Amino acid sequence: xxxxxxxxxxxxxxxxxxxxATDALVxxxxxxxxxxxxxxxxIKRQGGIRIEQEAMALxxxxxxxxxMTSAGDLKxxxxxxxxxxxxxxxxxxxxVRSATRNSLLLAEQQKLTSISFPALGTGVGxxxxxxxxxxxxxxxxxxxxxAKSLRxxxxxxxxxxxxxxxxxxxxxxxxxxx
Numbered sequence: 650x651x652x653x654x655x656x657x658x659x660x661x662x663x664x665x666x667x668x669x670a671t672d673a674l675v676x677x678x679x680x681x682x683x684x685x686x687x688x689x690x691x692i693k694r695q696g697g698i699r700i701e702q703e704a705m706a707l708x709x710x711x712x713x714x715x716x717m718t719s720a721g722d723l724k725x726x727x728x729x730x731x732x733x734x735x736x737x738x739x740x741x742x743x744x745v746r747s748a749t750r751n752s753l754l755l756a757e758q759q760k761l762t763s764i765s766f767p768a769l770g771t772g773v774g775x776x777x778x779x780x781x782x783x784x785x786x787x788x789x790x791x792x793x794x795x796a797k798s799l800r801x802x803x804x805x806x807x808x809x810x811x812x813x814x815x816x817x818x819x820x821x822x823x824x825x826x827x
Contacts, residue, residue: 650816652823654793657800659786661819662765663812666805667695670724671763673717675752677770678730679738682708682716687772692728696721704730712740713747715755725765729755733770740770742784749785753792756799763801768811778811782818790822 651660666674666688677688682704684693693701703718707730710716715731731748734740748769756764766785770776789802806812 650819652819654790655796657793657796657802659789659793659819660801660803661812661815662803662805663807663809664805665691665807666765666767667691667723669765669803669805671765671801671803672725672761673727673729673756673759673764674720674723674725675715675764675766675769676704676728676730677748677767677772677774678704678732678734680709680712680714680732680735681705682710682730682732685773688767692723696723696728700728704728708732712744713751715748715751717755717759727759727761729764731769734774738773740774740776742776742780745770745776745781745784746788749788750792753788753799753802757792757796760798762798763803764799765803765805768804768806768815771811778814779818782815786815786818786822 684701707716731752733748
């Protein structure tokens with residue numbers, strides 16, 4: 650499913666984020682940037698330990714900030730590590746909002762055209778999928794309306810239920826504006 654926003658689009662894909670060939674993949678990171686389980690673990694397994702080594706050399710960062718590394722052996726060109734939680738591995742709405750916004754800003758600053766996001770903070774962070782979808786889609790709409798280079802924000806959800814929640818949120822946002 651895709652919806653046009655400004656000069657770009659937001660798409661929702663059911664699949665494995667590590668298979669995406671977008672300019673950047675977003676890693677749901679902790680602020681020390683070590684890569685354990687969930688999306689971070691999958692990125693490290695598929696892309697190689699070098700991604701984690703590069704990330705950790707840039708940390709620690711404030712929760713909500715984002716940094717960029719290479720993508721190792723993945724199809725994507727870069728990894729954006731969005732620090733959506735601290736060492737306690739818990740997150741909240743403001744951390745999800747800041748991490749999403751700063752990832753999109755970094756992509757725009759680096760003149761990237763496409764970015765793939767997981768549902769930030771909903772795994773080990775325990776954040777609500779519904780609240781996450783609302784925040785992340787809202788930030789993506791705002792970003793695409795102002796973007797110069799970014800043309801696609803893709804949400805890649807591994808779980809059927811998560812993909813449906815993101816689809817429903819995107820449909821709700823655009824059906825309400827008609």
